[in-house]
Amino acid sequence: MPTLMVHFPFMENLSHPPRELVSRVGGQKINTGMDYTVAMQRAIALAEKGLGKSAPNPIVGAVIIDATSAIIAEGFHDRMNSPDHAEIVAIKAAGDKAKGSTIVVTLEPCNHTGSTGPCAQAIIDAGITTVVYAVADPNAQAAGGAATLRAANITVVEGVMRDEAAYSNRAWLMKIKKNRPYFTWKVATTLDAKVAATDGTSKWITNEVSRADVQVLRRQADAILVGTNTVIADDPHLIPRGDFAGYTHNPVRVICGEQTLPTNAQVFDNAADTVVVASKDLDVLVEKLNELGVNHVFVEAGPTLGSAMLDHCLLDELIIYQAPSLLGSGKQFFIFDYPSTITNQMRLDHISTQVLDGDVKSVYGIRNGE
Numbered sequence: 001m002p003t004l005m006v007h008f009p010f011m012e013n014l015s016h017p018p019r020e021l022v023s024r025v026g027g028q029k030i031n032t033g034m035d036y037t038v039a040m041q042r043a044i045a046l047a048e049k050g051l052g053k054s055a056p057n058p059i060v061g062a063v064i065i066d067a068t069s070a071i072i073a074e075g076f077h078d079r080m081n082s083p084d085h086a087e088i089v090a091i092k093a094a095g096d097k098a099k100g101s102t103i104v105v106t107l108e109p110c111n112h113t114g115s116t117g118p119c120a121q122a123i124i125d126a127g128i129t130t131v132v133y134a135v136a137d138p139n140a141q142a143a144g145g146a147a148t149l150r151a152a153n154i155t156v157v158e159g160v161m162r163d164e165a166a167y168s169n170r171a172w173l174m175k176i177k178k179n180r181p182y183f184t185w186k187v188a189t190t191l192d193a194k195v196a197a198t199d200g201t202s203k204w205i206t207n208e209v210s211r212a213d214v215q216v217l218r219r220q221a222d223a224i225l226v227g228t229n230t231v232i233a234d235d236p237h238l239i240p241r242g243d244f245a246g247y248t249h250n251p252v253r254v255i256c257g258e259q260t261l262p263t264n265a266q267v268f269d270n271a272a273d274t275v276v277v278a279s280k281d282l283d284v285l286v287e288k289l290n291e292l293g294v295n296h297v298f299v300e301a302g303p304t305l306g307s308a309m310l311d312h313c314l315l316d317e318l319i320i321y322q323a324p325s326l327l328g329s330g331k332q333f334f335i336f337d338y339p340s341t342i343t344n345q346m347r348l349d350h351i352s353t354q355v356l357d358g359d360v361k362s363v364y365g366i367r368n369g370e
């Protein structure tokens with residue numbers, strides 16, 4: 001695997017003195033004097049083990065520490081294998097040692113009874129005395145965990161590494177905010193932004209390391225989306241290749257468009273579920289994806305569907321793998337047919353860049369007017 005040298009602009013301040021950690025007990029501000037950054041970083045890393053396994057739930061990681069910040073137990077939400085929330089996994093692992101401890105968790109503990117009991121109550125029952133979390137639960141149904149904990153005289157610290165934890169949970173947060181999944185469009189291009197030569201050939205623009213990197217992103221998604229064009233032209237399998245432990249099934253393959261598909265296309269084998277949305281209406285696509293309960297959709301579409309989605313504010317992130325090559329003529333990855341004037345350029349937010357054996361991978365955020 002390539003070494004990940006990801007640059008997150010919002011993580012640049014991590015070496016600065018810890019921010020003020022403020023909590024409220026009974027409405028009164030207190031400063032616990034503890035720096036929970038290291039434990040929270042571990043909790044975020046644990047949460048990310050749930051990528052591709054937690055939908056329609058959020059990814060969540062939890063670490064239980066003692067008064068010296070030593071780790072007693074940890075857990076993450078692995079919905080593919082267990083209904084237990086991260087806090088419950090950690091509490092079960094801690095056993096009696098949870099009494100008097102601190103739990104550091106990436107998301108506000110839930111307060112509702114879903115397929116499992118509320119985590120807030122389990123934390124109270126375990127005798128945990130301090131709860132530290134990064135992101136407040138925006139889901140009205142589950143929110144209120146912090147209030148329940150405070151009412152039980154538990155010290156609650158909120159907002160530790162909020163931006164970082166929110167970034168790793170961006171797919172689920174998007175789902176709550178916009179009632180649609182989070183869409184990442186992956187493209188592999190030449191330096192002159194071509195995805196195929198004029199004769200239509202498109203295989204192997206990028207190198208082996210880039211293609212291995214794509215497998216990880218496929219594995220961490222809940223669905224992989226292409227248009228009918230791509231199935232007809234390239235016959236992709238759309239299955240994460242490689243060894244990924246702990247996954248019971250592959251991401252659902254979603255094909256969108258109105259063209260007739262060959263019945264022997266690779267996407268119709270039984271390596272994963274495949275759903276065909278035989279419509280060009282992107283609202284119909286979103287409705288179907290919501291029905292499927294997916295949080296993160298990895299879009300491997302070509303220029304037609306990808307550009308239509310961008311135009312409809314349905315892309316949140318662009319990941320572009322650029323090979324050090326030029327094709328001259330050929331197919332552009334993006335079709336832009338607005339009146340061409342410089343004021344129409346769409347500005348993206350640069351998130352990270354890494355070099356993969358000569359290819360350049362860059363991640364950009366798309367604001368969709370926000």
Ligand SMILES: [Zn+2]
Pocket residue numbers: 085086087109110111118119120
């Ligand atoms: Zn919970």
